Amino acid sequence: GDSVTQMEGPVTLSEEAFLTINCTYTATGYPSLFWYVQYPGEGLQLLLKATKADDKGSNKGFEATYRKETTSFHLEKGSVQVSDSAVYFCALSTNAGKSTFGDGTTLTVKP
Amino acid sequence: DAGVIQSPRHEVTEMGQEVTLRCKPISGHNSLFWYRQTMMRGLELLIYFNNNVPIDDSGMPEDRFSAKMPNASFSTLKIQPSEPRDSAVYFCASSFGTSAETQYFGPGTRLLVL
Numbered sequence: 001g002d003s004v005t006q007m008e009g010p011v012t013l014s015e016e017a018f019l020t021i022n023c024t025y026t027a028t029g030y031p032s033l034f035w036y037v038q039y040p041g042e043g044l045q046l047l048l049k050a051t052k053a054d055d056k057g058s059n060k061g062f063e064a065t066y067r068k069e070t071t072s073f074h075l076e077k078g079s080v081q082v083s084d085s086a087v088y089f090c091a092l093s094t095n096a097g098k099s100t101f102g103d104g105t106t107l108t109v110k111p
Numbered sequence: 112d113a114g115v116i117q118s119p120r121h122e123v124t125e126m127g128q129e130v131t132l133r134c135k136p137i138s139g140h141n142s143l144f145w146y147r148q149t150m151m152r153g154l155e156l157l158i159y160f161n162n163n164v165p166i167d168d169s170g171m172p173e174d175r176f177s178a179k180m181p182n183a184s185f186s187t188l189k190i191q192p193s194e195p196r197d198s199a200v201y202f203c204a205s206s207f208g209t210s211a212e213t214q215y216f217g218p219g220t221r222l223l224v225l
Contacts, residue, residue: 042219046213101153101154104154
């Protein structure tokens with residue numbers, strides 16, 4: 001079945017550091033790939049997405065590229081801020097109705 | 112614009128009681144999802160509706176759980192009887208189109224079963 005494996009946390013960085021959260025997936029067919037972010041006490045919200053190979057999703061300084069050859073969708077940001085502290089989820093969805101989420105990676109950014 | 116609305120936001124109940132969680136999706140969305148989030152198991156998809164029809168309920172834990180979507184603007188998730196291991200945050204999400212589209216999550220219902 002489909003699966004998403006993302007980098008285990010927690011991750012702690014200093015402000016302005018470079019961020020990478022790894023995500024790899026297995027899926028039948030051609031899934032859409034997503035990064036969602038969850039702030040304390042809230043539901044998940046979309047951060048960025050990519051729907052086909054080599055697409056790059058970007059938002060708020062975050063980027064991720066859909067790499068079919070390595071089945072990866074790593075999340076990156078060049079300079080993190082304290083306000084980026086949250087839990088980040090990598091996910092895939094298919095037209096067949098299946099959504100699969102990774103376990104989440106907790107990011108803490110210290111001033 | 113109103114997002115996905117869930118009620119109640121918090122629920123505390125005793126083991127054996129019936130619990131009903133409610134969700135109003137974003138107007139115009141035709142797919143609806145129920146998720147459960149716990150520290151131990153992470154985020155689990157329980158059931159997915161498309162055009163009010165259940166498409167995939169393979170994630171529903173057992174017969175104590177049931178979900179309905181009587182119309183495009185309302186869904187319920189019912190647990191009867193509830194057990195302490197059902198304690199979790201339950202999220203409803205909706206999307207326009209298939210499940211491959213962006214999902215918009217509600218704020219969640221935090222359920223505690225004593």
